Amino acid sequence: MADAGIRTEVAVGIDDGLIVAVGTMTDVERELANIERSGDSEYHAQCEYIDCAGRVVTPGLVDSHTHAVFGRPRYDEQELRAAGAGYMEIAQKGGGIHSSVRDLRLRSEDDLLALTRARLQRLARYGTTTVEIKSGYGLSIEDELKSLRVIASVQSEANLRVVPTWLGAHEIPQDYRSGPDGRRRYIEQLVSEQLPTVAREKLAIFADVFCEPGVFTLDETRAILETARGRGLTLKLHADELEPSGGAELAAELGATSADHLAAISEAGIAALASSSTVATLLPGTMFFLGRTRQAPARALIESGAVVALATDFNPGTSPTPNLPLIMTIGVSQLHMSVAEVLLATTVNGAAALGLAGSTGQIASGFSADVALWECEDAREIPYWYGDARCVATWCRGEPVHTA
Numbered sequence: 564m565a566d567a568g569i570r571t572e573v574a575v576g577i578d579d580g581l582i583v584a585v586g587t588m589t590d591v592e593r594e595l596a597n598i599e600r601s602g603d604s605e606y607h608a609q610c611e612y613i614d615c616a617g618r619v620v621t622p623g624l625v626d627s628h629t630h631a632v633f634g635r636p637r638y639d640e641q642e643l644r645a646a647g648a649g650y651m652e653i654a655q656k657g658g659g660i661h662s663s664v665r666d667l668r669l670r671s672e673d674d675l676l677a678l679t680r681a682r683l684q685r686l687a688r689y690g691t692t693t694v695e696i697k698s699g700y701g702l703s704i705e706d707e708l709k710s711l712r713v714i715a716s717v718q719s720e721a722n723l724r725v726v727p728t729w730l731g732a733h734e735i736p737q738d739y740r741s742g743p744d745g746r747r748r749y750i751e752q753l754v755s756e757q758l759p760t761v762a763r764e765k766l767a768i769f770a771d772v773f774c775e776p777g778v779f780t781l782d783e784t785r786a787i788l789e790t791a792r793g794r795g796l797t798l799k800l801h802a803d804e805l806e807p808s809g810g811a812e813l814a815a816e817l818g819a820t821s822a823d824h825l826a827a828i829s830e831a832g833i834a835a836l837a838s839s840s841t842v843a844t845l846l847p848g849t850m851f852f853l854g855r856t857r858q859a860p861a862r863a864l865i866e867s868g869a870v871v872a873l874a875t876d877f878n879p880g881t882s883p884t885p886n887l888p889l890i891m892t893i894g895v896s897q898l899h900m901s902v903a904e905v906l907l908a909t910t911v912n913g914a915a916a917l918g919l920a921g922s923t924g925q926i927a928s929g930f931s932a933d934v935a936l937w938e939c940e941d942a943r944e945i946p947y948w949y950g951d952a953r954c955v956a957t958w959c960r961g962e963p964v965h966t967a
């Protein structure tokens with residue numbers, strides 16, 4: 564991750580949604596002329612030139628971990644937390660994840676679609692062209708399906724690329740908390756009803772579980788994810804966010820595409836990820852927003868050879884930011900990553916965290932024409948102007964997504 568392959572004096576040729584040439588202007592024009600000669604004689608007249616001189620072009624950013632389908636924002640909790648309220652006190656005042664669940668269940672699919680659509684436009688403004696979105700505030704069959712249908716709708720109508728993840732195992736819902744066997748009954752519902760329905764209706768590519776003491780145990784996580792894999796879904800885990808509980812090791816053992824959070828990952832967890840192809844997805848905006856000082860050990864992970872990605876964790880409770888360049892800033896300033904590392908963590912490795920490393924996240928021939936243009940003279944300015952919106956345009960599959 565030490566070398567992001569930054570080049571100067573380069574042109575990028577795009578045709579039919581793909582990058583077809585990267586090199587000098589002469590090289591790129593020659594390649595485009597070859598396409599012209601082999602096909603449409605009007606081709607050259609249709610070519611559009613975009614002058615990016617003096618600015619920076621990167622791959623479109625990949626935000627590989629968001630919870631963008633939710634209703635009411637939870638800004639009231641921020642002040643409570645600042646005043647010293649803990650998780651339990653916030654929950655007792657009607658906040659926390661269960662308040663998002665109650666709220667989402669009351670909303671129509673159209674209402675959630677309008678909210679999610681607007682949020683994707685905000686994500687796109689900061690350079691993101693591929694975004695993963697999880698369900699997980701429904702926690703019932705109908706409300707998880709409703710959330711996943713919202714994701715399917717934005718996937719079909721948005722120019723940016725949307726990757727759907729089922730997260731019915733985000734938490735044990737309150738209606739299953741009474742009685743001695745409530746959690747067992749909810750897990751039974753997940754594996755025998757939710758997952759089969761989600762898989763049959765092809766509403767998700769990934770299945771994710773919040774594996775953490777007090778939420779889903781290692782054994783429960785394994786049972787849910789093995790069922791998901793049997794139904795044709797690929798796997799992700801929320802792992803080792805608060806306590807080193809073996810989530811990263813389980814992710815590596817199950818061949819999960821990514822293990823996410825990892826602020827409390829153990830030495831054994833680092834070693835397990837380093838010897839696997841499971842991407843370590845770090846979400847440092849969450850710790851920043853919650854006012855925590857501990858961050859995931861990015862340096863130890865990178866130096867051990869793990870594949871490290873960064874994402875926003877965009878969600879209403881713990882990381883309400885659509886701004887992936889801000890996460891790059893935290894990556895450099897708090898996680899001690901280099902600029903090359905944060906650029907790769909939000910492009911190449913973000914794509915790997917979604918199983919898309921062969922098609923997006925790089926400016927190279929044959930890759931999808933997913934490109935971001937920045938009002939910067941040097942790539943180091945992207946994490947430097949923190950919180951600023953320096954992205955002036957993006958394209959996904961060669962089509963414009965965002966223009967400043």
Ligand SMILES: [Zn+2]
Pocket residue numbers: 628630801876
């Ligand atoms: Zn998350």
